[in-house]
Amino acid sequence: MARYWLAGCRKWLAVTCAFVLTTAGVCRAGDNDAELRALIQEQGKQIEALKKQLQSVTSDVKPAADAADPAAPKLDDQAVKKIVSDYLKENPGAGMPPSVQTGYSSSTGFTIRSTNNPPYVKWEDELSRIPFELRIRGRLQLDYYGYFPTDSRNHLTNFDTKNDTSPDFSQLMAKRARLIFEGTAFDPNFRYHFTLDGNTRGLAALAGSGVPGTNGLSQIGSNNALGNTGAIAGGATIGTVDHAVRPFSAYVAYDFHPCSSEKGCGPDCAEGTYKYAPTFTILAGKLKPLFSFEEYLGSFNQQFVEYGMSEWFFDAEDDNLMMQAGFEVKALEDRLFVHAVVTNGNETQIANLQMDDLPGFNVGWWYDFGGDWDPQRNRWILYGDGVSDLEWHVNPVARIGAAANIVPMDRRSEFTVAELARVRTIPAGPGGTSLINLLNGGGVNSNADNIGQFAADKFDSYSYEAWLAAKWHGFSILNDWWLRDVNNVTGRKAPAGVYPGNGNNQPVLYGVNNVGSNALTNAALFPNHALLDYGMMLQGGYFIIPKKLEIAGRWSWLRGESGNIRGDGHFTTLTAAQKVALGIPAAATVRVYNEAFRKFSEANEYAVGVNYYFKGQQLKWSTDFSVYNGGNPAAGGQSPAGFIPGVDGWMVRSQVQFAF
16 A cells, blocks of 8 residues: 555645646746746755655555556646646746857857846746847858850940950859858847958959049049040049958848737637737848849849849849848738838949948838748748749749839039949940940040040939749749939039030030941030830749759840940031030030930840759759850949850859858
C-alpha cells in the first residue's frame, strides 16, 4: 500500500505544482513584476526541494505498471498545452533563454538581442519583443562580364565611325561585397539600417564646384558637341577609385500600428483569417526609391545577372540609392503598399554640395491579388521580394503597381551640372550621351566658364512607371512600362547689353556634324518643346526543377525623341534678321533641322538566362546572354551592367552569389 500511496502523492504533487504555477500567473506583469518573479523563483526552489525529498523516499519503491489511482485528475496533452500557453501569456518571456539572446536565421542573418541593462531575467516570447536588436548580414557577388561590339556606327549622328570602334570589355570582378547591420533600438518599432558596400568596379571621383569665372559662374560646362568625351567639372567624373568602400545605405524608421497591437488568432477567427495590424512608417536616410520596380526588390533578388536596359535608363539613381524623407504604409493584410518621400532630386554617386537646391518627389504603390494561405504561420504568402517564383505558388498571385519620380532642376549657371547630367538621350553616341552636354550651345560664343552662351541652363525631368507581375507553379512574368517627360528646357540669361536684354532667357543651340563628315563645326537651333521618351520590359521565367533550376528570357525596349539631333536630315539656315531677333551673333551659322527632336529612335535588348539555386537566393549561380542594337543609351561611360552605351554588341555575364 505504501508504494501506491507514494505514487498517488507524486501525482497530487505534480498537479499542485501546476496549479501553483497557473494561479501565480493570473496577474499580468506590471508594477509588481519583480515581486512576482521573485515569488515564482522561491516557489520553484521549494518544489525542487520537495521533489528531491520525494525521490529519496521512493528511490527503492517502484509502482506496478498497471497501477493507477482512480481519484487522480486526468490531464491530456491539450490541457497541458493550454496551461503552459496561458502561463506564458501572463508571463511574457518565461519560456525564453535569460537576458541576452543570439541566433541565426536565413532570412535575417546573425542576431543579437538584449534588454536595456539586462538583469538576466527571462524576457521575450512570441507576444513581447526585446527593444534592442542587432542583425548582421553580408553578401558577395563574384562576376565575369564580357561585352563584344558588333558595329562602329554612331547612333546619335547616324554616321559610321569607320575604324574608330569601341574595344571589347572582358573582366572578372567582385561586383558587390556588402556588410549589413540592422535592427531595433529603444523600442521594437524603432528600426535602423546601415550597409557598407565595396567592389572592384570602382567608385567615381567627381570634380568640385570649379573656379569661379565670368559672372561668378563655375567651371561646369563642356563644349563637346556630342557629349561623348571630355571632362566636365562641377559634378563630372574625373577619376575612378578601385577597391573602395562607401556607406551605401543608412536610414532610420519608426513603425506605428494604428489598429491592433498584436498578431495571432483566437477561436473567434474564421479559417483563413487572422488578427492583423497595418503598419504606418516614417523614415529618413539613404535608401532605395520606388523606381524602377525590380530595382526596388533589390539586386539580391534579380532574375538576371543585371537589370534590363530600360530599367537602367529610367531609374532614379543608377541603383546607388538616394536620400529620402517620408512615409510608407502596409495595409490590407500587407497586400497594399504605399511609398511617398521627398528626395534631393536626380541622385547617384553625387555629393550634396554638387546638387541644386530643388527637391524631388518619389511616390508609388502596389497591390497583391491572390496568394497562398499558410496555416502554420497563419498568414498569406503573397508576391514576395523577387520576380522569380522561388516560392512555387500553388495558387496564382499577381502584383500591380505604379510610381512617379518628379525631379525639377535648377540652373547649372548657379549650381553644378551633376543632376542635369544624369538625364540621358535616345539614342546615344559611343560612351553614352547626356542631354545637358548635347545642348551645349554649339560652340557659339563660349565664355570663360567653358560653357556655351547659348547652352541649355536647366530643364525638368518627370518619369512615370506602371507594372504588372504574376507568379504561379514556378512560372513568372513581369511587364513594366515607363514614360519620361523632359520639359522646361531653358537657356542661359542674357548678359547685360545683349539683345533681347539682360535677364531674358536666350535660345538654346546644339552641335551637329557636317553632312558626310564628323567635323563638329555647325550649330543648330533647339526647338523649344518637351522631349518624350518611353520604354518597356517584358521578362519571364520558369523553374524546370522546382525551387532549383530556372530559365528566363527578357526583351527590353526604348523609344524616344531626346537624342534625334538631325531630324529627317533636311535643314534651313537662319537668316541674319532671324539671328538678330534671337540675339545670336551675325557671324554664326545656325541651322534648323526638320523634325529634330521630333522623330523617335529605338533601341532593343534581347536576353536569355539560367539560374541554379543551391540554397535559395543565398547561394545561387546565374548566367545570361544578351544582344543590343540601336545604340543602347542606358548609362554614361562603361555601364555597371557591362555593356558599352551607344555601341551595339553582344554580352555574356556569369555570377555566383553568396549571402548570409
